[in-house]
Amino acid sequence: MKIRPKKSLGQNFLSDKNIIKSIVEIGNIKNNSTVLEIGPGTGNLTKFILKKKPKNFFVIEKDHNLAKVLHEKFNNKINIINKDILSFELKDISKEKIIVYGNLPYNISTEILIKWITDNKKFESCKKLILMFQKEVAERILAKTNSKNYGRLSIISNWRMDIKKEFNISPNCFFPKPKIDSTLLTFEPKNKYFYIDKPYNLEKITKVFFNQRRKMIKNPLKQIFKKPDKILKKLKLDLNLRPQNLSPLNYFEITKEYENLTN
Numbered sequence: 001m002k003i004r005p006k007k008s009l010g011q012n013f014l015s016d017k018n019i020i021k022s023i024v025e026i027g028n029i030k031n032n033s034t035v036l037e038i039g040p041g042t043g044n045l046t047k048f049i050l051k052k053k054p055k056n057f058f059v060i061e062k063d064h065n066l067a068k069v070l071h072e073k074f075n076n077k078i079n080i081i082n083k084d085i086l087s088f089e090l091k092d093i094s095k096e097k098i099i100v101y102g103n104l105p106y107n108i109s110t111e112i113l114i115k116w117i118t119d120n121k122k123f124e125s126c127k128k129l130i131l132m133f134q135k136e137v138a139e140r141i142l143a144k145t146n147s148k149n150y151g152r153l154s155i156i157s158n159w160r161m162d163i164k165k166e167f168n169i170s171p172n173c174f175f176p177k178p179k180i181d182s183t184l185l186t187f188e189p190k191n192k193y194f195y196i197d198k199p200y201n202l203e204k205i206t207k208v209f210f211n212q213r214r215k216m217i218k219n220p221l222k223q224i225f226k227k228p229d230k231i232l233k234k235l236k237l238d239l240n241l242r243p244q245n246l247s248p249l250n251y252f253e254i255t256k257e258y259e260n261l262t263n
């Protein structure tokens, strides 16, 4: 079957074998592992993951034609799910902790990451996430307090994931070549993390702050709390700070105060 890459589905296939092998190695797949690959495309990574002989191996591919190609290539050696990952319920596949690979359209990577952090079930089922991002987005995820790129993505990602930058990947490693540089990041659930009852609240709070990232924090605080001064005092925060000066921990604490009020 002739494959015409679909731009709308972000179809840039990895063609560099060395990069593919390095990505597969990161998962440290054992013969008792369960692996989920999101957006396998023509199966470039799939082939090398399969060589590691995981106990269970699932792939989710949205494109119907590509799902057919995968069937032809891999027959019943893998479980092919022809669905959209964004509307897929994980409970359908495994009770064991999963190693997740995703070399995917870049905007979806962010959505997948946030889902895997904020959805308790997904978070608990995850051993490791190996995801590709546009380089600039990876920089935002990795950004530290007080830096230009620091924001919601850094705070939410840091909440209960240990994040590691693996390497950058040049457009030359793909066919067709994307217009952007890519970065591979990995995420492992933290054993201990700040307790937040509803992760959704952290998304909400950080949104209020970073919608006004140049303003002083009294503005967003006023929007969230009836008595912002009390919160400032309790959390020992200075009124003149701006959203990017607050540490992730500050945001977790603010979220907790918010939850105390609304519960």
Ligand code: SAH
Residues within 6 Å of the ligand: 009, 010, 011, 012, 013, 014, 015, 038, 039, 040, 041, 042, 043, 044, 045, 060, 061, 062, 063, 066, 083, 084, 085, 086, 102, 103, 104, 105, 108
């Ligand atoms: N991982 C392969 C393919 C990358 S292209 C490789 O590196 O060669 C991205 C793939 O993700 C495409 O096959 C595309 O069809 C698939 N995809 C895009 N959006 C998706 C979604 N929402 N759910 C599942 N697969 C998706």
